[in-house]
Amino acid sequence: MVVHSQSGALDHCSLIKTCRPTPVAFSGIPVVNLRDPEAKSLIVKACEEYGFFKLVNHGVPMEFFANLETEALRFFNLPQSDKDKAGPPDPFGYGCKMIGSNGDVGWVEYLLLNTNPQITSHKTNSVFRENPEIFRSAVNEYVQAVKRMAFEVVELVADGLEIEPRDALSRLLRDDKSDSCFRLNHYPPCPELQALSGRNLIGFGEHTDPQIISVLRSNNTSGLQICLKDKTWVSVPPDQTSFFINVGDALQVMTNGRLRSVRHRVLADSVSSRLSMIYFGGPPLGEKIVPLPSLMAKGEESLYKEFTWSEYKTSAYKSRLSDYRLGLFEKK
């Protein structure tokens, strides 16, 4: 179903999709303690079954969460005309409701930033210029800490799958040319939701993340849902002190389909705003995305055609959010 909005806050939206409500919060999300000696096998099990898990005892200081949340809200609470100076996204910068350039819309505003200091974007710089220096440092301290934790997580994936060398995945994220990015999403409350007769407004439409791994942290407002293997959608109970880790398409390919990228989406809330911050860890643009040799059994064939990260990204940018993007790269 699609809402053609007539009034109020929905005025700014031409077409936002809705979906049937998912009644219960799912209690089966795997939880991994990063310091658990069994973490490597628990992570692999979660990534095989769900492509998703909650990470606790991660060691990233709570004050980094709080600082960035304060600064992000300061930005999102600016007058629209000020925020628009940091947009439209190219893909970096500020965007509102339009996600990508292929017609996807959602009840969301966002800032997409490059995490690689060597690649600067005019739009990204303008975000920081319009705002105090404190915003830049809150982003930097958070991203640096999350990156270090993400390196550790993918090394545990490598350990759990007995991938050699152990840094076969983490070296791609550590690389100076790693094509990683960082996103701040703000989903304002949408009081008009009541008028939708029990349906939920889509904040961020269903998709898988194209990169290797994504590390998501949000405030305590629910809305995130993941799609299980049996195609049912379940709501992820929010936890503002923990991270949620998503397997991306590139990791699915590099493990020849053993780990699966998770389809997820976000629903808008009628009362509370949701703020999320996501680090997307991607490889350098020229990197060939192929199954890791040490993972392949004797005689096992790749399920995918060979492609570079740049080719995959170009293809993903041309697609709609909900498209099954890996389909074009599967061997039939």
Ligand code: AKG
């Ligand atoms: C994305 O930005 O790719 C998301 O999936 C958003 C998730 C969220 O905002 O919680």
